[in-house]
Amino acid sequence: MKICGVSVVLVGAFLISWISFGPVVSHAEPLGMNWGDISRQPLPPEIVVRMLKDNNITRVKLFDTDYNTLKALVGSGIEVMVAAPNELLNRLASSEKAAREWVKQNVTRYTFAGGVNIKYVAIGNEPFLVAYNGTYQNVTYPALLNVQKALADAGYANKIFATVPFNADVLCGPQVPACNVPSGGVFRPDIADLMVDITASLNRTGAPFCLNIYPFLSLALSQDFPIDYAFFGNFSLLDPGSNAVYTNVFDASYDTLVQALDRAGFTSMHIIIGEIGWPTDGDGFATVQLAQKFNNQVMTHLAQKKGTPLRPNQEFDVYLFGLLDENLKSIDPGSFERHWGIFYYDGQPKYPLDFSGQGNLDVFPKAAVGVEYLDQRYCVVNVNAIIDPSILAKNVDYACQRTDCSALQPGGSCYTLDDNTKASYAFNNYYQFNYEDKFACYFDGLAILTSTDPSPSDMQCQFRIGLNYHPTTTSGVRKSGNTLTACVLLILAGLFLLF
Numbered sequence: 061m062k063i064c065g066v067s068v069v070l071v072g073a074f075l076i077s078w079i080s081f082g083p084v085v086s087h088a089e090p091l092g093m094n095w096g097d098i099s100r101q102p103l104p105p106e107i108v109v110r111m112l113k114d115n116n117i118t119r120v121k122l123f124d125t126d127y128n129t130l131k132a133l134v135g136s137g138i139e140v141m142v143a144a145p146n147e148l149l150n151r152l153a154s155s156e157k158a159a160r161e162w163v164k165q166n167v168t169r170y171t172f173a174g175g176v177n178i179k180y181v182a183i184g185n186e187p188f189l190v191a192y193n194g195t196y197q198n199v200t201y202p203a204l205l206n207v208q209k210a211l212a213d214a215g216y217a218n219k220i221f222a223t224v225p226f227n228a229d230v231l232c233g234p235q236v237p238a239c240n241v242p243s244g245g246v247f248r249p250d251i252a253d254l255m256v257d258i259t260a261s262l263n264r265t266g267a268p269f270c271l272n273i274y275p276f277l278s279l280a281l282s283q284d285f286p287i288d289y290a291f292f293g294n295f296s297l298l299d300p301g302s303n304a305v306y307t308n309v310f311d312a313s314y315d316t317l318v319q320a321l322d323r324a325g326f327t328s329m330h331i332i333i334g335e336i337g338w339p340t341d342g343d344g345f346a347t348v349q350l351a352q353k354f355n356n357q358v359m360t361h362l363a364q365k366k367g368t369p370l371r372p373n374q375e376f377d378v379y380l381f382g383l384l385d386e387n388l389k390s391i392d393p394g395s396f397e398r399h400w401g402i403f404y405y406d407g408q409p410k411y412p413l414d415f416s417g418q419g420n421l422d423v424f425p426k427a428a429v430g431v432e433y434l435d436q437r438y439c440v441v442n443v444n445a446i447i448d449p450s451i452l453a454k455n456v457d458y459a460c461q462r463t464d465c466s467a468l469q470p471g472g473s474c475y476t477l478d479d480n481t482k483a484s485y486a487f488n489n490y491y492q493f494n495y496e497d498k499f500a501c502y503f504d505g506l507a508i509l510t511s512t513d514p515s516p517s518d519m520q521c522q523f524r525i526g527l528n529y530h531p532t533t534t535s536g537v538r539k540s541g542n543t544l545t546a547c548v549l550l551i552l553a554g555l556f557l558l559f
Protein backbone atom coordinates (compact mmCIF):
# COMPACT_ATOMS: atom_id res chain seq x y z
CA MET A 61 0.00 0.00 0.00
CA LYS A 62 1.49 3.31 -1.06
CA ILE A 63 0.48 5.45 1.88
CA CYS A 64 1.39 2.66 4.23
CA GLY A 65 4.74 2.35 2.50
CA VAL A 66 5.40 6.05 2.97
CA SER A 67 4.59 5.98 6.64
CA VAL A 68 6.78 2.95 7.17
CA VAL A 69 9.67 4.79 5.56
CA LEU A 70 9.01 7.79 7.78
CA VAL A 71 8.92 5.67 10.89
CA GLY A 72 12.11 3.95 9.80
CA ALA A 73 13.83 7.29 9.31
CA PHE A 74 12.57 8.38 12.68
CA LEU A 75 14.09 5.37 14.38
CA ILE A 76 17.38 5.92 12.63
CA SER A 77 17.52 9.52 13.74
CA TRP A 78 16.77 8.41 17.27
CA ILE A 79 19.71 6.09 17.18
CA SER A 80 22.08 8.56 15.62
CA PHE A 81 21.16 11.66 17.57
CA GLY A 82 19.81 10.30 20.79
CA PRO A 83 17.46 13.08 21.83
CA VAL A 84 13.86 13.47 20.78
CA VAL A 85 13.36 14.41 17.17
CA SER A 86 10.41 16.44 15.99
CA HIS A 87 7.82 14.04 14.67
CA ALA A 88 5.17 15.67 12.52
CA GLU A 89 1.91 13.80 12.38
CA PRO A 90 -1.33 15.18 11.03
CA LEU A 91 -4.22 15.61 13.43
CA GLY A 92 -6.03 12.41 14.40
CA MET A 93 -9.67 11.92 15.36
CA ASN A 94 -11.32 9.45 17.73
CA TRP A 95 -14.30 7.77 16.11
CA GLY A 96 -16.62 6.03 18.57
CA ASP A 97 -20.15 5.06 17.66
CA ILE A 98 -22.08 4.04 20.76
CA SER A 99 -25.24 5.50 19.32
CA ARG A 100 -28.79 4.41 18.81
CA GLN A 101 -28.83 5.27 15.11
CA PRO A 102 -25.14 5.50 14.15
CA LEU A 103 -24.22 7.20 10.91
CA PRO A 104 -23.21 4.61 8.32
CA PRO A 105 -19.41 4.26 8.22
CA GLU A 106 -19.34 5.18 4.51
CA ILE A 107 -20.85 8.57 5.31
CA VAL A 108 -18.40 9.10 8.16
CA VAL A 109 -15.40 8.22 5.99
CA ARG A 110 -16.52 10.72 3.36
CA MET A 111 -16.92 13.33 6.09
CA LEU A 112 -13.40 12.63 7.38
CA LYS A 113 -12.02 13.06 3.87
CA ASP A 114 -14.01 16.26 3.30
CA ASN A 115 -12.36 17.64 6.43
CA ASN A 116 -8.87 16.42 5.46
CA ILE A 117 -8.70 14.21 8.53
CA THR A 118 -6.24 11.51 7.63
CA ARG A 119 -5.88 9.57 10.88
CA VAL A 120 -8.53 7.90 13.02
CA LYS A 121 -8.56 6.00 16.28
CA LEU A 122 -11.25 3.36 16.70
CA PHE A 123 -12.39 1.50 19.81
CA ASP A 124 -12.71 -1.95 18.29
CA THR A 125 -12.34 -3.73 14.96
CA ASP A 126 -15.90 -3.42 13.70
CA TYR A 127 -16.19 -5.08 10.30
CA ASN A 128 -18.42 -2.48 8.66
CA THR A 129 -16.25 0.38 9.86
CA LEU A 130 -13.07 -1.23 8.56
CA LYS A 131 -14.79 -2.16 5.31
CA ALA A 132 -15.67 1.50 4.80
CA LEU A 133 -12.02 2.46 5.40
CA VAL A 134 -10.71 0.11 2.70
CA GLY A 135 -8.83 2.07 0.07
CA SER A 136 -9.38 5.38 1.87
CA GLY A 137 -5.70 5.81 2.72
CA ILE A 138 -6.78 7.01 6.17
CA GLU A 139 -4.31 5.84 8.83
CA VAL A 140 -6.09 3.76 11.44
CA MET A 141 -5.62 2.73 15.05
CA VAL A 142 -7.82 -0.29 15.76
CA ALA A 143 -8.43 -1.61 19.26
CA ALA A 144 -8.92 -4.75 21.26
CA PRO A 145 -11.56 -3.73 23.84
CA ASN A 146 -10.81 -4.35 27.52
CA GLU A 147 -13.21 -7.29 27.52
CA LEU A 148 -10.89 -9.13 25.12
CA LEU A 149 -7.69 -8.65 27.14
CA ASN A 150 -8.22 -11.78 29.15
CA ARG A 151 -8.43 -13.90 26.02
CA LEU A 152 -5.48 -12.19 24.31
CA ALA A 153 -3.40 -12.73 27.45
CA SER A 154 -4.34 -16.39 27.70
CA SER A 155 -2.16 -17.68 24.84
CA GLU A 156 -0.05 -16.70 21.86
CA LYS A 157 -2.45 -18.69 19.73
CA ALA A 158 -5.48 -16.67 20.83
CA ALA A 159 -3.63 -13.44 20.04
CA ARG A 160 -2.52 -14.83 16.69
CA GLU A 161 -6.10 -15.72 15.78
CA TRP A 162 -7.36 -12.31 16.84
CA VAL A 163 -4.67 -10.50 14.84
CA LYS A 164 -5.45 -12.64 11.81
CA GLN A 165 -9.23 -12.22 12.00
CA ASN A 166 -9.37 -8.65 13.17
CA VAL A 167 -6.23 -6.85 11.97
CA THR A 168 -4.17 -8.37 9.17
CA ARG A 169 -7.30 -9.47 7.34
CA TYR A 170 -7.71 -5.81 6.34
CA THR A 171 -4.12 -4.98 5.40
CA PHE A 172 -4.03 -6.43 1.89
CA ALA A 173 -2.69 -4.16 -0.87
CA GLY A 174 -5.20 -1.34 -1.25
CA GLY A 175 -6.93 -2.37 2.00
CA VAL A 176 -6.95 -0.55 5.33
CA ASN A 177 -3.89 1.45 6.39
CA ILE A 178 -3.67 0.10 9.95
CA LYS A 179 -0.72 1.54 11.82
CA TYR A 180 -1.58 0.93 15.47
CA VAL A 181 -3.37 -1.67 17.53
CA ALA A 182 -4.60 -0.39 20.89
CA ILE A 183 -4.48 -3.01 23.61
CA GLY A 184 -7.53 -2.15 25.71
CA ASN A 185 -8.68 1.34 26.56
CA GLU A 186 -7.40 2.95 29.77
CA PRO A 187 -7.09 -0.53 31.34
CA PHE A 188 -5.43 0.69 34.56
CA LEU A 189 -8.07 3.29 35.36
CA VAL A 190 -8.35 3.47 39.14
CA ALA A 191 -12.12 3.06 38.81
CA TYR A 192 -11.60 -0.46 37.34
CA ASN A 193 -10.17 -1.68 40.66
CA GLY A 194 -7.36 -3.61 39.00
CA THR A 195 -9.67 -5.71 36.82
CA TYR A 196 -7.27 -5.59 33.83
CA GLN A 197 -4.03 -5.24 35.76
CA ASN A 198 -2.80 -8.79 35.25
CA VAL A 199 -3.86 -9.25 31.64
CA THR A 200 -2.83 -6.06 29.83
CA TYR A 201 0.91 -6.69 29.66
CA PRO A 202 0.65 -10.36 28.60
CA ALA A 203 -1.97 -9.36 26.02
CA LEU A 204 0.39 -6.68 24.69
CA LEU A 205 3.28 -9.16 24.45
CA ASN A 206 1.16 -11.77 22.70
CA VAL A 207 -0.19 -9.27 20.17
CA GLN A 208 3.30 -7.85 19.55
CA LYS A 209 4.55 -11.37 18.86
CA ALA A 210 1.60 -12.17 16.62
CA LEU A 211 2.17 -9.00 14.60
CA ALA A 212 5.89 -9.70 14.28
CA ASP A 213 5.32 -13.35 13.30
CA ALA A 214 2.87 -12.20 10.64
CA GLY A 215 5.56 -9.91 9.19
CA TYR A 216 4.29 -6.64 10.61
CA ALA A 217 7.18 -5.71 12.91
CA ASN A 218 7.92 -2.01 12.30
CA LYS A 219 4.70 -1.69 10.29
CA ILE A 220 1.89 -2.11 12.81
CA PHE A 221 2.59 -1.06 16.37
CA ALA A 222 0.74 -2.30 19.43
CA THR A 223 0.31 0.30 22.15
CA VAL A 224 -1.86 0.85 25.23
CA PRO A 225 -3.97 4.03 25.55
CA PHE A 226 -3.60 5.04 29.17
CA ASN A 227 -5.60 7.45 31.24
CA ALA A 228 -3.51 10.15 32.90
CA ASP A 229 -4.19 8.40 36.20
CA VAL A 230 -1.30 6.02 35.45
CA LEU A 231 0.79 8.95 36.71
CA CYS A 232 1.31 10.21 40.24
CA GLY A 233 -1.61 9.58 42.57
CA PRO A 234 -2.32 10.94 46.04
CA GLN A 235 0.57 8.99 47.60
CA VAL A 236 3.08 11.10 45.64
CA PRO A 237 3.02 14.68 46.91
CA ALA A 238 6.12 15.57 44.86
CA CYS A 239 3.97 15.02 41.77
CA ASN A 240 2.24 18.35 42.38
CA VAL A 241 4.47 19.75 39.63
CA PRO A 242 5.63 18.12 36.38
CA SER A 243 9.23 17.80 37.55
CA GLY A 244 7.97 15.37 40.19
CA GLY A 245 6.32 13.12 37.61
CA VAL A 246 6.41 9.37 38.25
CA PHE A 247 4.22 6.41 37.41
CA ARG A 248 1.48 5.64 39.93
CA PRO A 249 3.21 3.63 42.68
CA ASP A 250 0.87 0.61 42.66
CA ILE A 251 1.59 -0.05 38.97
CA ALA A 252 5.04 1.54 38.58
CA ASP A 253 6.95 -1.69 37.85
CA LEU A 254 4.28 -2.85 35.45
CA MET A 255 4.36 0.49 33.63
CA VAL A 256 8.13 0.21 33.23
CA ASP A 257 7.78 -3.32 31.79
CA ILE A 258 5.09 -2.17 29.38
CA THR A 259 7.02 0.93 28.35
CA ALA A 260 10.14 -1.18 27.75
CA SER A 261 8.24 -3.45 25.40
CA LEU A 262 6.71 -0.45 23.59
CA ASN A 263 10.20 1.02 23.27
CA ARG A 264 11.63 -2.28 22.06
CA THR A 265 9.10 -2.55 19.24
CA GLY A 266 9.29 1.14 18.29
CA ALA A 267 5.72 1.78 19.49
CA PRO A 268 4.64 5.10 21.00
CA PHE A 269 3.43 5.71 24.54
CA CYS A 270 -0.24 6.75 24.39
CA LEU A 271 -1.82 9.01 27.04
CA ASN A 272 -5.27 10.64 27.26
CA ILE A 273 -5.45 14.15 28.72
CA TYR A 274 -8.64 15.88 29.89
CA PRO A 275 -8.45 19.47 31.16
CA PHE A 276 -12.27 19.53 31.07
CA LEU A 277 -12.46 16.89 33.78
CA SER A 278 -10.00 18.79 35.94
CA LEU A 279 -12.29 21.77 35.70
CA ALA A 280 -15.66 20.02 35.95
CA LEU A 281 -14.71 17.74 38.83
CA SER A 282 -12.70 20.04 41.04
CA GLN A 283 -14.24 23.05 42.74
CA ASP A 284 -10.90 24.80 43.12
CA PHE A 285 -9.47 24.32 39.66
CA PRO A 286 -8.87 27.75 38.04
CA ILE A 287 -10.69 27.89 34.75
CA ASP A 288 -7.86 29.68 32.97
CA TYR A 289 -5.50 26.77 33.64
CA ALA A 290 -7.76 24.49 31.58
CA PHE A 291 -7.40 26.90 28.67
CA PHE A 292 -4.33 28.44 27.12
CA GLY A 293 -2.74 31.80 27.73
CA ASN A 294 -4.13 33.34 30.94
CA PHE A 295 -2.49 31.36 33.68
CA SER A 296 1.00 30.62 34.83
CA LEU A 297 2.57 28.31 37.33
CA LEU A 298 6.24 27.99 38.16
CA ASP A 299 7.62 24.50 38.60
CA PRO A 300 10.42 25.06 41.12
CA GLY A 301 11.97 21.70 40.25
CA SER A 302 12.73 22.74 36.69
CA ASN A 303 12.14 26.51 36.82
CA ALA A 304 9.76 25.99 33.93
CA VAL A 305 6.58 28.06 33.70
CA TYR A 306 3.35 26.24 32.82
CA THR A 307 0.51 28.21 31.27
CA ASN A 308 -1.94 25.34 30.82
CA VAL A 309 -2.69 21.97 32.34
CA PHE A 310 -2.23 20.24 28.98
CA ASP A 311 1.50 21.02 28.92
CA ALA A 312 1.77 20.25 32.62
CA SER A 313 0.19 16.81 32.22
CA TYR A 314 2.32 16.11 29.16
CA ASP A 315 5.51 17.00 30.99
CA THR A 316 4.51 14.97 34.01
CA LEU A 317 4.54 12.00 31.65
CA VAL A 318 7.83 13.09 30.04
CA GLN A 319 9.36 13.26 33.51
CA ALA A 320 8.00 9.86 34.54
CA LEU A 321 9.40 8.34 31.33
CA ASP A 322 12.76 10.08 31.79
CA ARG A 323 13.04 8.78 35.37
CA ALA A 324 12.48 5.26 34.09
CA GLY A 325 15.18 5.74 31.44
CA PHE A 326 12.98 6.28 28.40
CA THR A 327 14.29 9.66 27.39
CA SER A 328 13.24 9.60 23.74
CA MET A 329 9.93 7.79 23.82
CA HIS A 330 7.48 9.02 21.20
CA ILE A 331 4.27 10.20 22.91
CA ILE A 332 0.78 10.13 21.43
CA ILE A 333 -2.08 12.02 23.05
CA GLY A 334 -4.78 9.44 22.45
CA GLU A 335 -7.71 11.65 23.46
CA ILE A 336 -8.20 15.34 24.09
CA GLY A 337 -11.37 17.36 23.71
CA TRP A 338 -14.22 19.28 25.30
CA PRO A 339 -17.92 18.34 25.55
CA THR A 340 -20.81 20.70 24.78
CA ASP A 341 -23.71 19.62 26.99
CA GLY A 342 -24.61 17.91 30.25
CA ASP A 343 -22.50 20.07 32.58
CA GLY A 344 -22.21 23.77 33.38
CA PHE A 345 -18.71 23.87 31.85
CA ALA A 346 -19.75 21.75 28.88
CA THR A 347 -20.87 24.44 26.48
CA VAL A 348 -20.48 25.06 22.77
CA GLN A 349 -18.65 28.32 23.57
CA LEU A 350 -16.04 26.72 25.82
CA ALA A 351 -15.60 23.72 23.51
CA GLN A 352 -15.03 26.05 20.58
CA LYS A 353 -12.50 28.02 22.59
CA PHE A 354 -10.64 24.98 23.90
CA ASN A 355 -10.48 22.99 20.70
CA ASN A 356 -9.40 26.00 18.65
CA GLN A 357 -6.73 26.77 21.23
CA VAL A 358 -5.53 23.16 21.04
CA MET A 359 -5.32 23.46 17.24
CA THR A 360 -3.31 26.67 17.58
CA HIS A 361 -1.04 25.08 20.20
CA LEU A 362 -0.35 22.19 17.82
CA ALA A 363 0.27 24.51 14.87
CA GLN A 364 2.72 26.68 16.83
CA LYS A 365 5.03 23.68 17.32
CA LYS A 366 6.44 25.17 20.48
CA GLY A 367 6.22 21.91 22.38
CA THR A 368 6.35 21.91 26.18
CA PRO A 369 9.00 23.14 28.62
CA LEU A 370 10.52 19.64 28.87
CA ARG A 371 10.19 18.90 25.17
CA PRO A 372 10.50 22.29 23.49
CA ASN A 373 10.09 22.81 19.74
CA GLN A 374 8.41 19.47 19.37
CA GLU A 375 5.31 18.71 17.39
CA PHE A 376 2.50 17.01 19.22
CA ASP A 377 0.89 13.83 17.99
CA VAL A 378 -2.77 14.16 18.94
CA TYR A 379 -6.17 12.50 18.46
CA LEU A 380 -9.14 14.75 19.19
CA PHE A 381 -12.02 13.32 21.18
CA GLY A 382 -14.17 13.00 19.38
CA LEU A 383 -15.87 12.98 16.07
CA LEU A 384 -19.57 12.48 16.86
CA ASP A 385 -21.86 12.67 19.88
CA GLU A 386 -22.72 9.20 21.18
CA ASN A 387 -26.18 9.01 22.73
CA LEU A 388 -25.81 5.55 24.27
CA LYS A 389 -22.55 6.06 26.13
CA SER A 390 -22.47 5.37 29.84
CA ILE A 391 -23.10 8.55 31.81
CA ASP A 392 -21.60 7.17 35.03
CA PRO A 393 -18.86 9.81 34.91
CA GLY A 394 -21.38 12.55 34.05
CA SER A 395 -24.08 13.55 31.55
CA PHE A 396 -21.43 15.29 29.44
CA GLU A 397 -20.18 11.88 28.28
CA ARG A 398 -22.65 11.84 25.38
CA HIS A 399 -21.60 15.24 24.04
CA TRP A 400 -17.89 15.11 23.19
CA GLY A 401 -18.46 15.35 19.43
CA ILE A 402 -17.02 18.06 17.19
CA PHE A 403 -20.18 17.07 15.31
CA TYR A 404 -23.68 16.30 16.56
CA TYR A 405 -25.06 12.76 16.24
CA ASP A 406 -26.05 13.49 12.63
CA GLY A 407 -22.71 14.82 11.42
CA GLN A 408 -23.65 18.52 11.62
CA PRO A 409 -20.75 20.61 12.97
CA LYS A 410 -21.40 22.36 16.29
CA TYR A 411 -19.12 25.37 15.99
CA PRO A 412 -16.39 26.90 13.84
CA LEU A 413 -13.18 24.94 14.24
CA ASP A 414 -10.03 25.54 12.26
CA PHE A 415 -8.28 22.18 12.06
CA SER A 416 -5.22 23.88 10.60
CA GLY A 417 -4.67 25.93 13.78
CA GLN A 418 -4.54 29.23 11.92
CA GLY A 419 -7.35 30.54 14.12
CA ASN A 420 -9.82 31.20 11.30
CA LEU A 421 -13.14 31.34 13.15
CA ASP A 422 -15.38 31.90 10.14
CA VAL A 423 -15.33 28.34 8.95
CA PHE A 424 -17.32 25.38 10.23
CA PRO A 425 -16.07 21.84 9.68
CA LYS A 426 -17.71 20.20 6.67
CA ALA A 427 -20.97 18.44 7.54
CA ALA A 428 -21.81 14.83 6.71
CA VAL A 429 -23.38 14.47 3.28
CA GLY A 430 -26.38 12.31 2.36
CA VAL A 431 -27.70 11.71 5.89
CA GLU A 432 -31.15 10.05 6.02
CA TYR A 433 -33.40 11.46 8.72
CA LEU A 434 -36.72 10.07 9.88
CA ASP A 435 -39.82 12.11 9.01
CA GLN A 436 -40.11 15.68 10.24
CA ARG A 437 -42.32 14.71 13.20
CA TYR A 438 -42.01 15.21 16.94
CA CYS A 439 -43.72 13.69 19.96
CA VAL A 440 -44.63 16.29 22.60
CA VAL A 441 -46.85 16.76 25.65
CA ASN A 442 -50.46 17.44 24.65
CA VAL A 443 -51.06 20.67 26.53
CA ASN A 444 -54.82 20.26 25.96
CA ALA A 445 -54.88 17.01 27.92
CA ILE A 446 -55.60 16.99 31.62
CA ILE A 447 -52.11 16.61 33.01
CA ASP A 448 -51.59 14.95 36.38
CA PRO A 449 -48.04 15.95 37.36
CA SER A 450 -47.31 12.62 39.02
CA ILE A 451 -48.41 10.65 35.95
CA LEU A 452 -46.40 12.98 33.76
CA ALA A 453 -43.34 12.45 35.96
CA LYS A 454 -43.80 8.67 35.84
CA ASN A 455 -43.89 8.77 32.04
CA VAL A 456 -40.85 11.02 31.83
CA ASP A 457 -39.04 8.52 34.01
CA TYR A 458 -40.08 5.68 31.75
CA ALA A 459 -38.87 7.53 28.65
CA CYS A 460 -35.62 8.66 30.22
CA GLN A 461 -34.67 5.15 31.28
CA ARG A 462 -34.91 4.16 27.62
CA THR A 463 -33.54 7.13 25.77
CA ASP A 464 -31.00 9.91 26.11
CA CYS A 465 -32.05 12.57 28.66
CA SER A 466 -28.56 13.89 29.39
CA ALA A 467 -29.50 17.42 28.24
CA LEU A 468 -32.19 17.51 30.97
CA GLN A 469 -29.65 17.06 33.77
CA PRO A 470 -28.28 19.96 35.84
CA GLY A 471 -26.04 22.08 33.65
CA GLY A 472 -27.60 20.57 30.52
CA SER A 473 -29.01 22.63 27.65
CA CYS A 474 -32.66 21.77 28.50
CA TYR A 475 -32.36 21.87 32.30
CA THR A 476 -33.96 25.25 32.89
CA LEU A 477 -37.11 24.62 30.84
CA ASP A 478 -40.55 24.21 32.41
CA ASP A 479 -41.77 20.71 33.28
CA ASN A 480 -44.00 20.31 30.25
CA THR A 481 -41.25 21.23 27.81
CA LYS A 482 -38.81 18.94 29.59
CA ALA A 483 -41.37 16.13 29.36
CA SER A 484 -41.78 16.86 25.66
CA TYR A 485 -38.04 16.62 25.20
CA ALA A 486 -37.95 13.21 26.90
CA PHE A 487 -41.00 11.93 25.01
CA ASN A 488 -39.59 13.05 21.69
CA ASN A 489 -36.20 11.43 22.27
CA TYR A 490 -37.94 8.18 23.17
CA TYR A 491 -40.09 8.43 20.04
CA GLN A 492 -37.03 9.10 17.85
CA PHE A 493 -35.08 6.24 19.48
CA ASN A 494 -37.99 4.05 18.43
CA TYR A 495 -37.84 5.18 14.82
CA GLU A 496 -41.02 7.27 15.17
CA ASP A 497 -43.18 4.24 15.88
CA LYS A 498 -46.64 5.67 16.63
CA PHE A 499 -46.97 3.41 19.66
CA ALA A 500 -43.90 5.14 21.09
CA CYS A 501 -45.85 8.39 21.44
CA TYR A 502 -48.64 7.54 23.85
CA PHE A 503 -47.47 8.03 27.45
CA ASP A 504 -50.86 7.42 29.11
CA GLY A 505 -52.52 9.69 26.58
CA LEU A 506 -50.37 12.68 27.53
CA ALA A 507 -48.50 12.88 24.24
CA ILE A 508 -49.35 14.07 20.77
CA LEU A 509 -47.50 14.26 17.43
CA THR A 510 -46.58 17.51 15.73
CA SER A 511 -44.61 18.46 12.66
CA THR A 512 -43.61 21.83 14.10
CA ASP A 513 -40.16 21.97 15.70
CA PRO A 514 -40.85 22.39 19.43
CA SER A 515 -37.31 23.59 20.24
CA PRO A 516 -37.42 26.69 22.47
CA SER A 517 -36.40 29.82 20.62
CA ASP A 518 -33.27 30.41 22.74
CA MET A 519 -31.53 27.83 20.51
CA GLN A 520 -29.89 26.07 23.45
CA CYS A 521 -32.17 23.08 23.90
CA GLN A 522 -32.58 21.32 20.56
CA PHE A 523 -35.35 18.82 19.86
CA ARG A 524 -34.01 16.30 17.40
CA ILE A 525 -35.18 14.09 14.58
CA GLY A 526 -33.69 10.60 14.62
CA LEU A 527 -31.74 9.01 11.80
CA ASN A 528 -33.07 6.27 9.59
CA TYR A 529 -30.23 3.85 10.34
CA HIS A 530 -30.11 0.63 12.31
CA PRO A 531 -26.88 -0.45 13.96
CA THR A 532 -25.22 -2.94 11.62
CA THR A 533 -22.66 -4.36 13.99
CA THR A 534 -22.92 -7.97 15.01
CA SER A 535 -19.68 -7.99 16.95
CA GLY A 536 -21.39 -7.37 20.25
CA VAL A 537 -19.26 -5.10 22.35
CA ARG A 538 -19.13 -1.50 21.17
CA LYS A 539 -16.74 0.63 23.07
CA SER A 540 -15.80 4.22 23.04
CA GLY A 541 -13.24 6.21 24.91
CA ASN A 542 -13.19 7.73 28.34
CA THR A 543 -16.29 6.00 29.70
CA LEU A 544 -14.96 6.03 33.21
CA THR A 545 -12.45 8.83 33.26
CA ALA A 546 -14.26 10.82 35.88
CA CYS A 547 -11.98 10.29 38.85
CA VAL A 548 -8.68 11.12 37.34
CA LEU A 549 -6.68 14.09 36.18
CA LEU A 550 -8.33 15.87 38.97
CA ILE A 551 -5.81 14.57 41.45
CA LEU A 552 -2.93 15.47 39.19
CA ALA A 553 -4.33 18.83 38.26
CA GLY A 554 -5.61 19.67 41.70
CA LEU A 555 -2.20 19.07 43.14
CA PHE A 556 -0.56 21.50 40.73
CA LEU A 557 -2.56 24.15 42.45
CA LEU A 558 -0.67 23.90 45.65
CA PHE A 559 1.86 26.11 43.94
Ligand SMILES: *[C@@H]1O[C@H](CO)[C@@H](O)[C@H](O)[C@H]1NC(C)=O
Nearest residue numbers: 113114115116415416425426
Ligand atom coordinates in the same frame (compact mmCIF):
# COMPACT_ATOMS: atom_id res chain seq x y z
C1 LIG B 1 -8.27 19.97 2.23
O1 LIG B 1 -7.03 19.98 1.53
C2 LIG B 1 -7.16 20.47 0.20
C3 LIG B 1 -5.83 20.26 -0.49
O2 LIG B 1 -4.77 20.65 0.32
C4 LIG B 1 -7.61 21.92 0.25
O3 LIG B 1 -7.76 22.42 -1.05
C5 LIG B 1 -8.95 22.00 0.98
O4 LIG B 1 -9.32 23.35 1.13
C6 LIG B 1 -8.86 21.35 2.34
N1 LIG B 1 -10.18 21.29 2.93
C7 LIG B 1 -10.44 21.63 4.18
C8 LIG B 1 -11.84 21.48 4.63
O5 LIG B 1 -9.56 22.03 4.93
Ligand SMILES: *[C@@H]1O[C@H](CO)[C@@H](O)[C@H](O)[C@H]1NC(C)=O
Nearest residue numbers: 124125158161162165166535
Ligand atom coordinates in the same frame (compact mmCIF):
# COMPACT_ATOMS: atom_id res chain seq x y z
C1 LIG C 1 -12.41 -10.54 16.37
O1 LIG C 1 -13.03 -9.48 17.08
C2 LIG C 1 -14.39 -9.72 17.39
C3 LIG C 1 -14.97 -8.47 17.97
O2 LIG C 1 -14.11 -7.83 18.87
C4 LIG C 1 -14.48 -10.90 18.34
O3 LIG C 1 -15.82 -11.17 18.67
C5 LIG C 1 -13.84 -12.10 17.68
O4 LIG C 1 -13.86 -13.18 18.56
C6 LIG C 1 -12.41 -11.76 17.27
N1 LIG C 1 -11.76 -12.90 16.66
C7 LIG C 1 -10.86 -13.63 17.32
C8 LIG C 1 -10.30 -14.81 16.60
O5 LIG C 1 -10.48 -13.36 18.45
Ligand SMILES: *[C@@H]1O[C@H](CO)[C@@H](O)[C@H](O)[C@H]1NC(C)=O
Nearest residue numbers: 189190191192193194195544
Ligand atom coordinates in the same frame (compact mmCIF):
# COMPACT_ATOMS: atom_id res chain seq x y z
C1 LIG D 1 -14.69 -0.76 42.19
O1 LIG D 1 -14.88 -0.74 43.58
C2 LIG D 1 -15.85 0.19 44.02
C3 LIG D 1 -15.83 0.25 45.53
O2 LIG D 1 -15.66 -1.03 46.07
C4 LIG D 1 -17.21 -0.24 43.44
O3 LIG D 1 -18.21 0.67 43.85
C5 LIG D 1 -17.12 -0.26 41.92
O4 LIG D 1 -18.32 -0.74 41.36
C6 LIG D 1 -15.97 -1.14 41.46
N1 LIG D 1 -15.82 -0.97 40.04
C7 LIG D 1 -15.54 -1.97 39.19
C8 LIG D 1 -15.44 -1.62 37.75
O5 LIG D 1 -15.37 -3.11 39.57
Ligand SMILES: *[C@@H]1O[C@H](CO)[C@@H](O)[C@H](O)[C@H]1NC(C)=O
Nearest residue numbers: 192193194195196197198199
Ligand atom coordinates in the same frame (compact mmCIF):
# COMPACT_ATOMS: atom_id res chain seq x y z
C1 LIG E 1 -3.67 -10.22 39.85
O1 LIG E 1 -2.59 -10.98 40.38
C2 LIG E 1 -2.38 -10.79 41.78
C3 LIG E 1 -1.10 -11.51 42.17
O2 LIG E 1 -1.07 -12.80 41.62
C4 LIG E 1 -3.61 -11.27 42.52
O3 LIG E 1 -3.44 -11.08 43.91
C5 LIG E 1 -4.84 -10.50 42.04
O4 LIG E 1 -6.01 -11.00 42.65
C6 LIG E 1 -4.99 -10.59 40.53
N1 LIG E 1 -6.04 -9.69 40.11
C7 LIG E 1 -7.04 -10.07 39.31
C8 LIG E 1 -8.07 -9.04 38.99
O5 LIG E 1 -7.12 -11.19 38.84
Ligand SMILES: *[C@@H]1O[C@H](CO)[C@@H](O)[C@H](O)[C@H]1NC(C)=O
Nearest residue numbers: 288291292293294295353357
Ligand atom coordinates in the same frame (compact mmCIF):
# COMPACT_ATOMS: atom_id res chain seq x y z
C1 LIG F 1 -7.60 36.04 28.84
O1 LIG F 1 -8.53 36.75 29.63
C2 LIG F 1 -9.02 37.93 29.01
C3 LIG F 1 -9.86 38.67 30.02
O2 LIG F 1 -10.77 37.79 30.63
C4 LIG F 1 -9.78 37.55 27.75
O3 LIG F 1 -10.27 38.68 27.10
C5 LIG F 1 -8.84 36.78 26.81
O4 LIG F 1 -9.57 36.32 25.69
C6 LIG F 1 -8.23 35.60 27.52
N1 LIG F 1 -7.25 34.98 26.66
C7 LIG F 1 -7.23 33.68 26.43
C8 LIG F 1 -6.14 33.20 25.51
O5 LIG F 1 -8.03 32.88 26.92
Ligand SMILES: *[C@@H]1O[C@H](CO)[C@@H](O)[C@H](O)[C@H]1NC(C)=O
Nearest residue numbers: 078260263264324325326327
Ligand atom coordinates in the same frame (compact mmCIF):
# COMPACT_ATOMS: atom_id res chain seq x y z
C1 LIG G 1 14.67 2.29 24.03
O1 LIG G 1 14.98 1.94 22.70
C2 LIG G 1 16.21 2.50 22.23
C3 LIG G 1 16.31 2.24 20.74
O2 LIG G 1 16.05 0.91 20.47
C4 LIG G 1 17.35 1.91 23.03
O3 LIG G 1 18.59 2.45 22.60
C5 LIG G 1 17.13 2.24 24.51
O4 LIG G 1 18.10 1.61 25.29
C6 LIG G 1 15.75 1.80 24.96
N1 LIG G 1 15.54 2.35 26.29
C7 LIG G 1 15.26 1.58 27.34
C8 LIG G 1 15.17 2.28 28.65
O5 LIG G 1 15.03 0.40 27.24
